[in-house]
Amino acid sequence: MSILNQKFNTAHDTAPFSQIKNEDYIPAFDIAIEKTKAEIYAIINNSDKPTFENTIAAMAYSGMELDRISNIFFNLHSAETNDELDKIAQEVAPKLSKLANDITLNPQLFERVKAVYDQKDQLSLNGEQHTLLQKSYRDFVRNGALLAEEKKEILRQIDAELSVLKLKFGENVLAETNAYQLHITDDQDLVGLPEGAIEAARGLAEIQDKTGWIFTLDYPSYIPFITYADNRTLRREIAIAAGRKAFQDNEYNNTENILKIVRLRFQRAQLLGYDTHAHFVLEERMAKQPANVEAFLNDLLHKAKPAAEQELQELRTFANNMHGIAQLEKWDTAYYSEKLKQEKFNLDDELLKPYFQLEKVMDGVFTIAHKLYNLHFHEIQHIDKYHEEVRTFEVTDHNQHLVAIFYADFFPRKGKRNGAWMTSFKPQYFKDGQHERPHISIVCNFTRPTATKPSLLTFNEVTTLFHEFGHALHGMLADTTYPTLSGTSVFWDFVELPSQIMENWCYEKEALELFAKHYQTGETIPMELIDKIKASASFMEGMATLRQLGFGLLDMGWHAQDPTPVDNLKAFESSCFASTQLLPDVTENAMSPSFSHIFNGGYSSGYYSYKWAEVLDADAFAYFQEKGVFNETVADKFKENILSKGGTEHPMTLYKRFRGKEPSVDALLKRAGLIK
Template sequence: MTLFLKKFTTKYNTAPFSKINLSDYKEAFEKTIELARAEIDNIVKNTEAPTFSDTIEALDYSGEQLDRLSNIFFNLNSAETCDEMQKIAQEVSPLITAFSNDIALNEDLFKRVKAVYDQKDTLTLTTEQATLLDKKFKGFSRNGALLNEEDKLKLREIDTELAKIKLTFGENVLAETNNYQLHITNETDLKGLPDGAKEMAASLAKSKNLEGWVFTLDFPSYLPFVTYIENRELGKEIAIAAGKKSFQDNELDNKENVKRIVELRHKRANLLGYQSHSHFVLEERMAQNPEKVQSFLNDLLEKAKPAAHKEFAELTAFAKGLDGIDQLEKWDGAYYSEKLKQKLFSLDDELLKPYFKLENVLNGAFTIAEKLFGITFKEVFDIDKYHEDVQTFEVLDFEGQLVAVFYSDFFPRKGKRNGAWMTSYKPQYIKDGINERPHVSIVCNFTPPTETKPSLLTFNEVTTLFHEFGHALHGMLANTTYPSLSGTSVYWDFVELPSQVMENWCYEPEALALFAKHYETGEIIPQDYVEKIKESASFLEGMATLRQLSFGILDMTYHGKSQTIDDVKAFEKQVMEGTSLYPDVAENCMSTSFSHIFQGGYSSGYYSYKWAEVLDADAFAYFQEKGIFNKEVATKFKDNVLSKGGTELPMELYKKFRGQEPKVEALLKRAGLI
């Protein structure tokens, strides 16, 4: 337990995963909260007049052990959890929430912060210091410091309940994902399915002591199945299973959790004097307010809708011509899209996968980062890891100095939630003259290797890897003084720029030549395949845009005004009517597993994927103009975006990089919508 009370004695102070016992966590949280509380008391009890250094800086550097412990625990709770860990999460979350509230509602501490804030115009502060001061003041004013005692108590109660209910939401979705399997014993039912997907399913069945093939709702199993299976009924069965996660009137149902989370968020916002949860959230975003977001979403919707309806009509006509289907259903989408793509571009994932061996793609991402930003990646075997699938790397600059520690974790398993994400075990910051370097991780759920084949990625998985790697670069290249402004600690609608911009290299012949090599022959991907990848990049883009906008609109409608929701399904159906192409599926409800907004941090922020696409299309247009490996542009991007974290307003950083504000035309052009 004392493990967490001081610096680790490991290489680079990395997390000593193998030495941690689950039974240590609870007491470790209690002790590190106690230490953090003592640091806060020291700030408050200081009898000197408050200064930037003894109040604002001291506050930002406080709680280091608690932050470290929280990062380790909650990251593992997503990537390598179990029932016992989930139980501990439910016990410690209220403790952390209570402590956060104790700080946010500490009147004496706020008085000191406010005293420094009130004299900000007379202080000589750097841009970063001024940003930190503003952030700390708002951290109090936006979280209840100005409330009366009765309302402060209400806020505490809301925050404690929200912390627990969001955890429960996520646990339910994970349990529903793990509870489903489609067991097939007749090989003729697998017609259309690629050999790799069959082999993976056979291996899964074997691991469960079953004959035949097993398919699950984990993406590497689910996606090939719905994309290639010719048996329409089986495609329908698994698609409906995926769509009804936590919408089954059982103990894992999330309908009431959705209603309660929305209700509590609005209550909290109203208590703090905001019109809605969205008004509260967006005050600290590039978009600034719900009206601007709605206008942004509606503007894109107007431009995407004609293209989406035209594409859907083409897809419907194609399905009718091919199989005599009169009405396309949701479970048909992936299958007929893939068939149409093959017809139009003579291209499919199975043709491409041999060129995208996971190790090669990862090394390709490393090489591109080296060419652009001057860093190298070296796999090492003396850094502790939490699962045998994890790889560990030293990230070094050209002088051999440590830039970061990088962890990668690529394959699905029982204790790991679905999806892909980047996270950090330790942030970068500068303290006492020492530049503490970050420990960054990317976690994905890719197609695992089989007995006969290495892990071969679909093109979609390739772009996912590059996307998460872009987030990782934002964390690894961070170079700020304060931990709370470092790396990805930026406005939420700016955080997707580094990740989404990296995806662009996956479409460039010059970049693909570095890593897209046939896993058996070593042959570089043929030029005509590369051209087809580029051509097909905007295939059904109108439909894809409409789908993404529908999620953003649903999020904003849940959170944009205080309201009573009687029926989650009816509410969702009504909101998504204007963006729906397929008929509704009665058994399905997206909201009950919409983890991004109900468990993660994307509430009133889902629009930011599209918002960041505008930024990334505009940013990459600059690279294309000067050359995709142009050192000058890359250095500007590194110095003004990647290394700066949240030290300045995002638009200011972007303009320093680009010389102008972003233009939406670059996105519309790339998406083929103009």
């Protein structure tokens, strides 16, 4: 039996990464799948009449060994993958899909769930139990429990195919990201680039025994190049390379995968009685209907577009005056925006970076979590890591009780996908008198330390760290009975509130003074720089808003209508972007083939959630600002009503209990400078 199928004999029951071998996974999955089936059969074959405890609660605690193995495997498949793990993922995904279908399509099990559900009004359930019962019943119905047998079989086939297609999509994006390098040998091509970016590029070249400098599509390499390099031809080259990921004539092209995914999702929704995949998804979201999402996005578009067009015109004039650029292109906006920001605010990211040493920013976010929620973070070395660069922490409360185990993984590697995310290796839950605490991880791709400098973050990387740490707090502070309702197990258009609200502290003087210290002198960030950060917070916000709205509308375009007639991905995408596009199209680029959020992540029909959550976070943070950004009463209310509650109640109920009212979009529009 694999170590993965045994109780971990480790501190705090943490994952024994160093003892797990690739060949352990498939046998471990197979054993855990059989154990899960046995747990389900025990529920079905229980001779007692169905009750909440012997059916609904028993299901919530079933399959926990399998969930644990899945968490470990799929987290590593994102953060530390290799060809072998890719093959295992392709083999395991259909097995997990089949098991999920075996459970939700089992008529005897559904009969027991329905028997409890039908008597819900006679049961003395608390709020969390009531939510779990409702969710359990809906999960069965939404996954085909009411279908005829032949339709259940079609559903199984669709789910199995989708599980593999989504994995393949993600693997293709990672392969394309890893395949491209911009190799520079002439130092004249580096003019404009910050010293840190040049040093990192030299380090990449040295690793490969090459002369010169290597830039890649990993964000810490790509973003400085596209933002600072004076060589417009090379900016164009790397921008086009980024935009054609998985949209080239090679084995990694995702076009067919996308068309198959959207058609299968539509077919699945229709099979279950929904108009489209978006109708199916949004039934379990705050937004409820595609029409509400489209109205929300178009309302913001109406308000943001005039500001975006004005910003673009200002940028065009600036670029023309500076370098005689008559037509701004995709590879120009970051470059000239940065130059214009420097001119308007005398603020340069390179001026800020010395104040944002990664370790000090980490200490700062820990201090803020302590001031708000009484948490203590102690770095530990006695638990296993999946990579030597991962940092590990015990998180305790004011009584020194364990709150969580926290993993932090910060730098790009070949086996790590781009971007930043929070995840968990073990959820929080309460069972048999034992309160199990969660194991939470954040994974980022930040600028590496170099031979002469520590890791110095751009301000954007600082806000990213705060964002992912906000998700981590949602996981760490979970306080629910059932694992399926714990932490971030909430409606997906609510899940970004805890992360996005954390970003606000990056702009507050009281918070910045805790951690923004010059890495060489120890000097606290000067007040004038703080003022400039705040003044520039809404700089180019109209254009940024349009970009996000475009992604949301593209998502709804794929999922809120019948995608069957779509045969030209590029033409379809262009039609979706028509109302938000400000710059000329690049023929060889497309967004969808690398749009991992909606084709490989959990955001299909949900990309609007980022903007939706911005409304919530702007409104919520306005409450902190009214009372004080470290006000204990407001922080306690946020912790008790939002962070600890997971998915135990409807999000709007939780939000109104915290805020005393529904959120207003005005707070977001004011913060973004889109209304006065």
